[in-house]
Amino acid sequence: AWDTAALGVALGVAPPAARALARALAECEQLPRGLTMQELTKRCGILQLELGLDSQQVARMVWLQPMLLACPIASIRARSGLLAAGLSSPAPVGADRAGAAREGVGTRLPAPSVDGGDGRRVSAGTSGSAASDGAAMSAGAPLSTALALIARQPELLTVPLQPLCDRCHELAALLEVTPYDACTALTRLTPPELEQVLRAPPQVVSGAWWRLAGAIASIDYAGPLGAPSAPARNPYQRGASGGGGADGADGLGAAAAPYSGVDGAAADPPPPVRRPRLPPPPADGSVQRMVLLCPQLLLLPAGWVRASALHLRALLGLPPGRLRRLLARSPRLLLLPRRHREEALSALAEELRLPGGRPDAARLVAQQPNLLKWTPQGLQEKTAAMTAALGLSPSGVARLARNQPSLLAMSAGALAAKLARLQEVLRLGCVKEARALVLRQPGLLSMGSEAAEGKLLGLARAMGLGDGRAVAAELAARREMTGSRAGGSGGSSSSSSSSNLSGGGSGSNGGSSGRSRSTDSALAEARRLVVAEPTLLTMDVKALPRRVAALAEALGPCTLLQARAAALACPGLLVQQRPALQHRLQEMAWCLEAPMPGVQALVREAPEVFFVAVGALRAAAAAAVAAGAGEGLWGRQRAAAVLEQWAREPGQLWALLEGVERG
Structure with missing residues (x-):
């Protein structure tokens, strides 16, 4: 072992x-x-x-x-070279005619990237789109591209090369992508499935594609959500029956069986498959993306695929357009049995403690379709592991998973390391503070440590903290270092840059090994802002100047410097968009029965009052009036006088609010 x-x-x-x-x-x-x-x-x-x-x-x-x-290495490289040449050569005669795209139907699809095995996407090949008479042509597949394909599916080393390249060109014509994209899709098949696809004659592949495209397009005309549901078992395994009647003859599973040999020459070719009278494929390219991400769909009876899609539509309560977009992102949901889907939805509602039950779980799955792939036991074990690794309560872990479902895909060890690194980057006193921050903003755990450090520098620069030129130079140096590391310089610089931001640089001469005091103070202020409002670390720093400008506009006759000072005093103002700012100020004016300029002046001088409950503010205003504030005035004028007094002496307001809270 x-x-x-x-x-x-x-x-x-x-x-x-x-x-x-x-x-x-x-x-x-x-x-x-x-x-x-x-x-x-x-x-x-x-x-x-x-x-x-x-x-x-x-x-x-x-x-x-x-x-x-x-x-032998030489054999792998030789095979890769032949595969690259085959994918780059012109399509064989008739390949683009076997299933040429319907006139007027086109799509622009991004070239699928290569999965490195750990969730990392390795870009390879070129994306392409073409007309129906030339969609199979590729700009060229270099040796590294072919090696990446073989790394995804080593079975490409053993299958006959010419049928493989021919089939890639045929699929490229059908899907209007490059042969490389088509070959990338084939690498998602298991060896038996790959052999089955290569054995099928071109006419059978073309017929399977058009039936599948028509089945997905017909979802628009399926009627109410109570349409037929998917069968309890998945028939896409080789040799399984896809059902009776016309549906049983769909797909490659039943049609390819009579043909022996990988080249299909052991028997007479079938008659050409007439395109069935089905609705044309959706013009958004969703069916093409589904096949690129899940080529097993070509092996399934089209009627079964349609029934499975309709069951998903009924389960999640989605209109046809949103369902197609969901399936284009995660087409493997169609392969899940009906019972698995229903149990997974119930488990999500229970484990994530969704207040609305299954309807809330359905809305969450519509946003994060991979959640539906969890089994009840797997999800329970995962949340238990997260609870132990992060030191949070089960309700806290449920909150993290509800707001950031991608955390469920990370290992418990990786989450614990991210939490410890967050504590180090922000220089928090203890791990409890880090836990409190991620509960307020679960997105912090999905960030890499380098991204968090770069965001701190960007935040410092965007808010004009410290010496702007020094911070800008530090940020430019960091971007250059990150770019060189991404180009293959190794991982040693990663630890050094991390120590620079979170632990202070080592070295005695302050010119080259240490940052300026201004940069250090700017980073310290940026950390204070993030601790006060952790959402700032997940925001695009380019949006911060616009948020400051929106705040200046909302606070009336206010300069950008005054708005910046208010934001630094109360960082939560930076996460409020312009409509939210205006609505909240108007709400305060209505509840206090005060003029808007008085409310704006109060928020400029005491920004934290923006987040105080209006009920507490009204009680504090009543207490101030009872104490004689604004004596001799009535109505809105007296309310304006109270707000003016609070703006001059905010301490009076906080003392009144404290008294209201005690009372």
């Missing part, structure tokens, strides 16, 4: 990838006898160096095909 922890450390991969790799190595019987951890690490290092891949890609390759450890 292979040690999962040792594998993760040796290969530099996350624990989930290390566990999957350990299982694959243990189950592979063709590995060299007596293969040691040292030899495995050396072999993976050679693959990484010679093929120009990262550790995650190599780990994925070995996990999917452990026999790659015994495959």
Whole structure:
């Protein structure tokens, strides 16, 4: 048995990838006898160096095909070169005619990026869109692109090359993307599914595509939400029945079976498939994106796909347009059985403590579709692990997951490390303060430490803290350092830049190794602002000058300097948009029965009053009147006098509010 922890450390991969790799190595019987951890690490290092891949890609390759450890590097590079040439060459004669796009239907799709295995997206290839008579042409697939494809699916090393390239060109014509995009989609298939797609003649693939496109388009005409629901089991596995009647003949699963051999030459080709009389594919390109992200849909009966989509529509209460956009983001939801979906929705409502129950869970899934993939047991175990790692109560973890569902995809160890790093970056006294901040703004845990540090510098510059030129120089140097590191300079600079911001630079000469005192004081002030209003760390710093200008406009005859001073005194004002500012000021004027200029002047001098409950303000105003404030005046004039007195001496207001709270 292979040690999962040792594998993760040796290969530099996350624990989930290390566990999957350990299982694959243990189950592979063709590995060299007596293969040691040292030899495995050396072999993976050679693959990484010679093929120009990262550790995650190599780990994925070995996990999917452990026999790659015994495959010569030269063979992999040769195969990659042939694949790159095949994807870059012109389409074979007739390939773009087998399923040419309908006239007038076009789409512009981004080229799918390559998944490195840990959630990181590796850009490869070019995005493209073309007319129906030339959509299969690619600008060229370099060797690195082909290597990235093989890293995603090592089965590309063993399947016949010419049928693979032909099928990529055919799918590129159907989907109006490049052959590289089509090949990227094929890498999402399992080896049996890939073989099944390659065995099917072009006419069968074309027919499956048009039926699928018509089925998704017909959702617009499906009637009320109580439409037919998806069957309880998923028939897309090879050899499974897709149902009876016309639906059973849809997809590649039933139609491809009679053809033997990967080139389809062992039997006479089928007659051309006539395009069924179905609604045209949606013009938004949603069906194309669904196939690119989940090519298994081509193996499914179109009627089953339609029924599954209608069940999702009924479960989530979505109109057809929003349902298509949801499926374009996460088409694998169609593969989930009906029972799984319903149980997952109930588990989300329970574990995340949603006050509205399943309707609230449905709205959350519409925003974060991957939440529907959790099983009840998995979600319960995940929230328990987050509770232990973060030291929060179950209700606190539920709040985090409700407001930032992406945190559920992170490991417990990564979340604990982010919490500790946040405490270090903001120089908080204890971990309790860090927990209180993430409960107020859960998005802080989804930020990287470098992003948080860069935001602090950007906040300091945007708010004019310290020496503007010094802060700008520090920010420019940091961006240059980040850019060089992204270009492949290694990870050592990351720790050094982190220590510069959070722990102070080491070194004796203040010119090169230390920042100016002005920059240090600006960062300290930026940290104070973030602790007072943690949402500032998640905002776009470019929006802050506009927020200050909106605040100056809302506070009446007010200069930008006065608005900036109010924002520094009460950072919560910066997260309020212009309509919210105006509505709140008008509400205060109505409740206090005072003129708007008096309210604006009070907020300029005592900005914190903006967030005081209007009931408490009214009680404080009544107490001030009872004490003789504004004596001799009546109505709005007396209320204006009270506000003017509070603006001159804010201490009186806070004392009255304290008395109201005690009383």
